[in-house]
Amino acid sequence: xxxxxxxxxxxxxxxxxxxxxxxxxxxxxxxxxxxxxxxxxxxxxxxxxxxxxxxxxxxxxxxxxxxxxxxxxxxxxxxxxxxxxxxxxxxxxxxxxxxxxxxxxxxxxxxxxxxxxxxxxxxxxxxxxxxxxxxxxxxxxxxxxxxxxxxxxxxxxxxxxxxxxxxxxxxxxxxxxxxxxxxxxxxxxxxxxxxxxxxxxxxxxxxxxxxxxxxxxxxxxxxxxxxxxxxxxxxxxxxxxxxxxxxxxxxxxxxxxxxxxxxxxxxxxxxx
Numbered sequence: 001x002x003x004x005x006x007x008x009x010x011x012x013x014x015x016x017x018x019x020x021x022x023x024x025x026x027x028x029x030x031x032x033x034x035x036x037x038x039x040x041x042x043x044x045x046x047x048x049x050x051x052x053x054x055x056x057x058x059x060x061x062x063x064x065x066x067x068x069x070x071x072x073x074x075x076x077x078x079x080x081x082x083x084x085x086x087x088x089x090x091x092x093x094x095x096x097x098x099x100x101x102x103x104x105x106x107x108x109x110x111x112x113x114x115x116x117x118x119x120x121x122x123x124x125x126x127x128x129x130x131x132x133x134x135x136x137x138x139x140x141x142x143x144x145x146x147x148x149x150x151x152x153x154x155x156x157x158x159x160x161x162x163x164x165x166x167x168x169x170x171x172x173x174x175x176x177x178x179x180x181x182x183x184x185x186x187x188x189x190x191x192x193x194x195x196x197x198x199x200x201x202x203x204x205x206x207x208x209x210x211x212x213x214x215x216x217x218x219x220x221x222x223x224x225x226x227x228x229x230x231x232x233x234x235x236x237x238x239x240x241x242x243x244x245x246x247x248x249x250x251x252x253x254x255x256x257x258x259x260x261x262x263x264x265x266x267x268x269x270x271x272x
Contacts, residue, residue, distance in 0.1 A: 013252040015040030018091045020084065022074045022133050023101030025052035027203035027240055028152060030059075032098060035244035036251065037065030041096070044087050046072040074101050074129040080136050088140060096251045097137035098150040099130045106165025108216045114165065123166030127173040134177065134192065138185045146189035148251050151178050153196045153262060155269045163216050171196075175262050182260035191259035193250050198232060198266030200240050201225050233268025 019036050023029040024045035033043050037060045045053045045067060053069040060067040072083045088094055106114060106122035114122065134149050141147030156164060157171025175194050182192035217224070229236045246265040249255055264270050 012038075012040030013248055013254065014096075017041045017095035017251070018044070018087065018093060019096035019098065019251065020044045020046055020087060020094060020133075020137070022046045022072070022097075022099045022129070024069075025049060025056055026100060026102050027200065028197075028243060029100040030056045031240040031244040032100060032247045033067075034060060034063075034065075035241075035248050036096070037063070037067060039248050039252070041251075042066040042091060043068075044083075045069045046074070046083060047101070048073055074099065074133050075125070077132050077136065080132050084136050084140060093144050094137060094140050094147060096148045096150065097133060097141075098152075098247065098251070099133045100152050101126065101129050103129075105167040105170055107167060108163055109165045110163050111165075119166055119169075121166075123169040124173065126170050127177065130174050131177055134181055138181060138190055138192075141190040142185055142188040147191070148255075149178075149181070149190065149192045150247065150250060151175075151192075151194050153194050155196060155198050155264075155266050157194075157196060157262070158270055178262070179260050186259055191256070193255070193258055193260075194262035195243070195247055195250060196262040196264050196266065196270075197238055197243050198269040199225070199228055199237050200243055201229075201237050202240050228269075229267075231269060232266060233271065236267055238265055238267050 014036055019041045021029055021033050021043060024033045025047050033045055033056055036043050045057055047053050048071060050069060050071050057067045057069045070083050073079050103125045106118060130151050137149050151174050153171040153174050156168040157175050160168035178192045178194045243265055250258060250263060264272065
């Protein structure tokens with residue numbers, strides 16, 4: 001069923017909205033891009049590798065979705081701002097900005113094994129990229145009187161685990177960034193929300209992480225996945241589709257009262 005056919009079958013939660021997705025070629029990014037398109041959004045896929053973005057865009061186009069791609073380095077304020085303004089000039093407004101880029105965070109290393117330079121790179125590269133894209137979006141959304149800024153973190157931001165390099169620190173920094181930004185821009189109708197997930201076993205990136213942790217713990221990635229799943233309330237880990245669906249809800253007007261918080265989508269890894 002194409003997006004046009006779905007319009008007559010059910011209410012599309014993001015109909016008429018424009019969304020920039022950074023890191024859209026990754027496992028979570030591509031799942032979110034497809035879900036946003038399915039729900040009626042025009043999606044602008046941004047990342048550093050055009051060929052990977054174009055593959056995702058092709059899949060979206062085949063289902064009738066409106067999609068464009070652009071090579072954008074999320075660590076460059078200039079490039080992020082230039083791309084954002086091109087989007088606004090074309091479609092009139094930016095409704096959703098979602099940073100889903102990934103970076104090497106030094107999984108498999110303890111903090112005592114890292115040099116100061118490694119820690120800075122591992123812990124703050126992703127946090128810095130989130131600052132660049134979120135503040136650029138916030139400036140535009142303040143002018144237009146509303147919008148939603150989403151960031152992705154993980155349960156490690158709340159419950160650190162050993163031998164995960166700068167992962168926990170990066171997540172905590174992103175969540176703190178979102179809380180403060182939400183308070184600063186909320187009066188102009190802009191929402192800022194973190195989506196906090198557990199491991200998504202169908203994400204190729206996470207499979208690599210499991211492999212690194214397995215080497216340190218002298219076990220298997222399958223054993224790690226099973227152990228992590230057993231720690232959750234649902235006794236399993238969330239799938240990419242479930243994370244993407246949660247993102248749709250948070251980006252939609254149905255979540256209009258949700259801001260300045262981290263919403264958990266980890267199958268109950270954190271009981272809060």
